[in-house]
Amino acid sequence: xxxxxxxxxxxxxxxxxxxxxxxxxxxxxTYLYWYKQEPGAGLQLLTYIFSNMDMKQDQRLTVxxxxxxxxxxxxxxxxxxGDSAIYxxxxxxxxxxxxxxxxxxxxxxxxx
Amino acid sequence: xxxxxxxxxxxxxxxxxxxxxxxxxxxxHENMFWYRQDPGLGLRLIYFSYDVxxxxxxxxxxxxxxxxxxxxxxxxxxxxxxxxxxxMYLCASSKQGGRNxxxxxxxxTRLTVV
Numbered sequence: 001x002x003x004x005x006x007x008x009x010x011x012x013x014x015x016x017x018x019x020x021x022x023x024x025x026x027x028x029x030t031y032l033y034w035y036k037q038e039p040g041a042g043l044q045l046l047t048y049i050f051s052n053m054d055m056k057q058d059q060r061l062t063v064x065x066x067x068x069x070x071x072x073x074x075x076x077x078x079x080x081x082g083d084s085a086i087y088x089x090x091x092x093x094x095x096x097x098x099x100x101x102x103x104x105x106x107x108x109x110x111x112x
Numbered sequence: 113x114x115x116x117x118x119x120x121x122x123x124x125x126x127x128x129x130x131x132x133x134x135x136x137x138x139x140x141h142e143n144m145f146w147y148r149q150d151p152g153l154g155l156r157l158i159y160f161s162y163d164v165x166x167x168x169x170x171x172x173x174x175x176x177x178x179x180x181x182x183x184x185x186x187x188x189x190x191x192x193x194x195x196x197x198x199x200m201y202l203c204a205s206s207k208q209g210g211r212n213x214x215x216x217x218x219x220x221t222r223l224t225v226v
Contacts, residue, residue, distance in 0.1 A: 008152060033214075042116070042202055042217035043155075088154060099170075100204075100215055102147075104154035 004103035006089050011109045018076040020106045022089030025070060029091040032065060033100070034074045037086045046074070046087070076108075084110045115139075118203050118218035125225050131190040133221050135203030142208035144186035145215065146170075146178065149200040161186055162208060193225045 157170030
C-alpha cells in the first residue's frame with residue numbers, strides 16, 4: 001500500500017539547521033519530493049531525489065534517502081524566518097499517470 | 113512563467129448548492145489533479161485526469177465529480193455541497209510519462225460550506 005508519514009510540527013531557532021523527516025511504505029516509488037507551502041499559497045516544488053540516489057544537495061537544502069528503511073529527510077542549513085512554512089513529502093512511481101502521494105505536512109516555525 | 117490558475121481564492125456556499133471549482137493551466141500538461149487539503153491529513157487526491165474527457169477516481173471521490181472538456185481546463189463539481197466539504201482545494205498539473213513528475217500547483221480555493 002501507499003502511505004507517507006511525517007511529524008506535524010517542528011520549531012527551530014533562526015540560524016540553526018532544520019531536519020524534517022518522512023517515511024514511506026511503497027518500495028517501488030521512483031521519485032521522492034519535497035514541496036513547500038507558504039501561508040495562503042499553493043505548493044511549490046523545493047527539490048526531489050531519484051530512488052537510486054542516497055543524497056542530493058542544493059544550496060542550503062540537503063536531501064537524504066535511506067531506501068532500506070524507506071526514510072527521507074530534508075535538512076535546511078542556516079534556517080531563516082522566510083523558511084517558515086509547511087513542508088510536504090511526496091512519492092511517485094515512474095510512468096503511468098505520475099500520481100503523487102503526499103504526507104500530512106510538517107509545519108516549520110522559525111523563531112529568533 | 114508557468115501557471116496553474118484557480119478561479120477563486122475564497123468561496124462561501126450553502127449546504128445543498130451545486131459548486132463548481134475551475135482550474136486552468138497554460139503548460140500543455142496532459143495530467144491534471146484535484147486535491148483537498150485538511151489540517152493533519154495533508155493532501156488527499158479526489159480525482160485526476162490524464163487526457164481530455166478522461167478521468168480517474170482518487171482516494172476520496174465521494175460527493176465530487178469532474179469535467180475535462182479541454183486540455184487546459186479541469187473542473188471540480190460538488191453536486192450537493194455539505195459542511196464536511198469545507199476545505200482548501202488545490203489543483204495541480206503535470207506532464208505525462210517521462211522520468212520526473214513535477215506537479216505545478218494553483219494557489220488554492222478555500223471553500224466554506226454553511
